[in-house]
Amino acid sequence: MSDPIQVNPPRLNLANLPTPLQALDRLQQQRPGPRIWLKRDDLTGCALSGNKIRKLEFNLAQAREEGCDTVISCGGLQSNHCRATALLCAQLGLHCHLILRGEPPAVGDGNLLLDQLAGAEISVYPPQQYQRELDQLLLHWQSHYQAQGRRAFVIPTGASDAIGVWGYFKASEELAADCQRSGISPRHIICATGSGGTQAGLSAGAHCYIPGAQVWGVNVCDDEAWFLNKVGHDLQDWQQRYHLDIDVGALSVKVIDGYVGPGYAKADEEVYRCIADLAACEGVVLDPVYTGKAFHAMLCERERGRFGDDGDIVFVHTGGIFGLFPHRQHFDFLNG
Template identity: 50%
Template sequence: MSIHYPARERLANLPTPLQPLHKITERFSRPYGGPNIWVKRDDLTESAMSGNKLRKLEFIIAEAKAQGCNTLITCGGEQSNHCRATALAAARTGLKSHLILRQNAGGATSDTPDGNLLVDYLAGAKVSLYPLKEYVNQLPQLFGEWASYYLKRGDRALCIPTGGSDGLGIWGYILGAEELLADCRDNGFEPDRLICASGSGGTQAGLTLGCQMLGAQTRVTGYAVCDSEDYFVSKIRDDIRLWAEAYSQVFPFDAEQIHVSDKYIGPGYGVAGEEIFQTISLVAQLEGILLDPVYTGKAFYGLLKDIEQGLYADCRHVVFVHTGGHFGVFPQRTGFSAAWGQQ
């Protein structure tokens, strides 16, 4: 079917490359009769704004401008990739940004910001850090208070949910699915599976909906990095319902095709075990690709373990969507101390 997209602010360098992972396939998939592994390099959407969030922000910023907004307010963890991308995208398009951030579980923030948080400040974002309990219990009120604050000063703010994951942001990965499927056709195959990390659900929602709208038989699987399988199934279903209502879409989405694995979250969101750091190191050494310990490292580790257990034995081609996050490596640098030289 022909898809009619809403207005877009062009920010990302598209299309991103689709690359085969020959060494990873030979070492971690072929011995188990598994598929060829490819990676869609959405970590290359842009240099500093890199990652999956930029695809969503193209539609979000266009909507902000259409509504006459000059400020973007959004939220996330202290090392949020989405908030970093929002701050930089706002700076590039002449908008202000305000980030409502959740402090790390311990509640302490270093006097010297690192990783994504450092980039937030460099981009000129206003940053408001809140303790975990206050953030979780009062997030809607915090959005309301800051939107009112700007309105009183003659500004108008667009409030963007966690990860830009809602009925608007979903367009980014409907378009992403269309691009990815075209890449695969150009390489002579239709993917059996698309794999991504799921942290707010928006990328998986867009990929799943996009594949259905385009008539692909490809199954999308999200590896959860927080929350349960049931949570993500419900969240993705709700995002797609909001998309359909907001844009008067009558596409008959099949919610039975929402597939989530919550087996590899580990100790919790943003907390990685030794196996994740070793996986990141191995992928860097074998393929020259940098994953991160919050999202892509966990999802890629889960993919390799599930291939080892035979869960992808019926697949010929699997595409891993690299959603970015490389700035998240640096605040967790000590986790890699045992990974040096691992081959």
């Protein structure tokens, strides 16, 4: 095992940790193969549930360290990250401004409703403008607050940057302890990857704490090449920002491509049925945007032999339950 990195960046204790590691025994009986365990990061909080809180513990600590009173972040209308950011800012007494991509609905639902309840200021931009002008929009609003005598801290999509890498680097140490208690040495660790930060942290963390395991990201948007570049870029920034003695170029970063389906935040019937089947079998709820796609991909690739015939697989359940409700119409097969 590599020596753990001796750096302690600013951190706030915001998540309910450690989260459980759970074996899916009933699923195993139905679908034999390498044993699947869930790292239950959907249980990091209640309204604050999901993986983003681990990263925000570091991003928001840095915002405080820099004396900021405002946080600006961005994502889709149903962004789990934006919902977590809004609620945590309310908890910490910080003003939150969300830059969202999409067409505003007449009535808020899911994560968007929680953003509104948390008192976040929300600016919604059409998808094409958002994609084209996001960097300028973030700078515009940061300058807007500066002109008011305020100091705004910008957190990128998904808190996936050099600071956010710490979230799942530290989570890997927790996971290693979970595995030791459970008497397992996982060969594969799988997560959904949408902005790359969770996968980056796990890739570096597994290298240090669970060296026998390969981390796989299941991309829920874009493609394999995009994520190899994004994860590599985040890891390089992390290494340089904190002057770390680690060769991030030597880390094994792998992506399971081919399961994006109709597009980001869209799913096909196989994914919706996978979500329903796991809920009925294990009482675990996935979402159609991230975890449902990734779990479905893992099951398909497990049956095809990608992970071998034995050993243990850890699936990191990154949450997303509130994103399920705007997809309610796709579960009509449950009614008949």
